[in-house]
Amino acid sequence: MEVRGPGDPECRHRIPALRPLTSPRVRHFLTIPDFTRPELEALLRLAESMRVGRYAARPLAGKSLAMIFMKSSTRTRVSFEVGCHQLGGHALFLSPRDAQLGRGEPIEDTARVLSRYVQGIMIRTYAHREIESMAHHATVPVINGLTDLHHPCQVLADVLTMQQHLGGHEGRTVAWVGDGNNMANSWIDAARMLGFALRLACPEGYEPDPTLLGRARREADVQLVRDPREAVAGADVVTTDVWASMGQESEQDERSLAFGDHTVDVELMRRAAPGAIFLHCLPAHRGEEVSADVIDGPQSRVWDEAENRLHVQKAIMAVLMGGEPLA
Numbered sequence: 001m002e003v004r005g006p007g008d009p010e011c012r013h014r015i016p017a018l019r020p021l022t023s024p025r026v027r028h029f030l031t032i033p034d035f036t037r038p039e040l041e042a043l044l045r046l047a048e049s050m051r052v053g054r055y056a057a058r059p060l061a062g063k064s065l066a067m068i069f070m071k072s073s074t075r076t077r078v079s080f081e082v083g084c085h086q087l088g089g090h091a092l093f094l095s096p097r098d099a100q101l102g103r104g105e106p107i108e109d110t111a112r113v114l115s116r117y118v119q120g121i122m123i124r125t126y127a128h129r130e131i132e133s134m135a136h137h138a139t140v141p142v143i144n145g146l147t148d149l150h151h152p153c154q155v156l157a158d159v160l161t162m163q164q165h166l167g168g169h170e171g172r173t174v175a176w177v178g179d180g181n182n183m184a185n186s187w188i189d190a191a192r193m194l195g196f197a198l199r200l201a202c203p204e205g206y207e208p209d210p211t212l213l214g215r216a217r218r219e220a221d222v223q224l225v226r227d228p229r230e231a232v233a234g235a236d237v238v239t240t241d242v243w244a245s246m247g248q249e250s251e252q253d254e255r256s257l258a259f260g261d262h263t264v265d266v267e268l269m270r271r272a273a274p275g276a277i278f279l280h281c282l283p284a285h286r287g288e289e290v291s292a293d294v295i296d297g298p299q300s301r302v303w304d305e306a307e308n309r310l311h312v313q314k315a316i317m318a319v320l321m322g323g324e325p326l327a
């Protein structure tokens with residue numbers, strides 16, 4: 001399979017059909033439902049023990065993680081690299097400019113070859129089917145560092161931040177304001193798997209993945225509305241993301257028009273529950289999806305949220321690559 005680049009229109013399409021992975025020997029983390037609810041709860045407890053400094057094991061001693069970035073990154077790259085080091089392992093950064101993947105080597109061959117050298121692969125790429133193909137052909141765990149369809153490590157870090165600042169996620173309501181993008185899709189998965197309410201306010205034409213949304217609507221308290229004020233009313237968490245994700249830069253102008261009344265500002269935050277927190281995966285565009293006085297204001301928890309990437313991903317690596325039990 002050829003790796004898609006930003007010029008390829010397929011990158012901007014959502015690809016809902018996920019074919020089953022065939023390697024029963026290896027566990028991957030491509031989406032939040034790759035873990036069961038009890039496993040997700042245990043993973044979050046492990047991440048919390050790491051966050052508060054109660055975990056000193058080095059389960060990745062002598063092991064290596066290959067990190068493939070087909071898109072830019074600050075947080076994902078640094079938190080995986082540092083996290084791997086803290087667990088006793090070694091992380092390698094691979095970009096399409098340097099690796100043969102960027103010159104057309106098939107992702108299947110890359111998966112097979114890397115599996116002979118490293119004990120885990122983290123990949124950030126465009127079409128979700130690329131990471132599925134990587135996982136299908138790898139004989140080591142593959143971890144999703146973001147695709148066009150999902151950003152599961154980020155949303156688990158966000159749930160850890162809810163636990164840190166709200167004392168838990170059960171019974172809470174999260175309001176998503178903005179694009180029905182990879183973050184929105186992973187929030188939908190998280191709400192369905194972990195049992196909190198989710199209200200999404202997305203403009204027409206920018207809805208989340210219909211398959212994920214349809215299932216979550218049937219099985220959980222997940223609703224799509226149009227008016228951000230309706231989504232935010234009484235919510236415990238208000239969260240948003242950029243209007244144009246990576247690979248959508250050419251749509252910035254039309255998206256700015258479509259999302260014009262979807263800015264999270266102080267007036268919108270006033271409609272949330274008392275004590276509500278604001279989250280954003282970052283990078284943020286102040287004055288677009290969020291006003292500066294919200295992201296830099298007293299309800300914002302975005303820096304803890306960014307830190308929690310480190311703890312959640314360490315927990316994922318410890319479990320998938322280091323044999324840490326999920327108990």
Ligand code: CP
Pocket residue numbers: 072073074075076077146154281282283
């Ligand atoms: N939130 C997030 O994934 O940030 P980066 O793009 O910097 O990795």
Ligand code: NVA
Pocket residue numbers: 146151181182183241242244245246281282283
């Ligand atoms: N939705 C954004 C998230 C960045 C971390 C993107 O895909 O670019």
